[in-house]
Amino acid sequence: MKDRSRKKKEKLLQEVMIISEEFTRKNNFRRKKLEKLIYMRNVDGTLNYIRLIVDTVKVELFFNKHKKRILINVIGEQKWSMILGIL
Numbered sequence: 068m069k070d071r072s073r074k075k076k077e078k079l080l081q082e083v084m085i086i087s088e089e090f091t092r093k094n095n096f097r098r099k100k101l102e103k104l105i106y107m108r109n110v111d112g113t114l115n116y117i118r119l120i121v122d123t124v125k126v127e128l129f130f131n132k133h134k135k136r137i138l139i140n141v142i143g144e145q146k147w148s149m150i151l152g153i154l
Contacts (some may be wrong), residue, residue: 084137084139084140085107085139085140085141085142086124086139086140086141086142086148087141087142087143087148088122088141088142088143088144089143090148091122091124091141096124096126097125098122098123098124098141099122099124099125100121100122101122101123104119104120105119105120105140106119106120107119107120107142117144118142118143118144119142119143120140120141120142121141121142121143122140122141123138123140123141124138124139124141125138126139
């Protein structure tokens with residue numbers, strides 16, 4: 068039961084962490100192409116047909132003495148570099 072709950076939380080973390088395509092290019096991240104493009108949702112829940120999730124990147128996050136490897140979704144055409152949502 069705990070394992071399933073943990074996987075669910077990790078999936079949620081992946082969904083709320085996004086990084087811009089330009090930032091990944093400038094910082095030489097190794098990107099993995101998605102088989103299928105994924106539409107983003109706006110804050111109000113509507114689909115955003117302009118900006119798509121195109122790739123993922125694997126990163127290591129460090130906070131205090133904790134280290135976590137996660138996948139972050141990459142989207143194009145953004146003015147910001149990264150959004151990390153903490154749940």
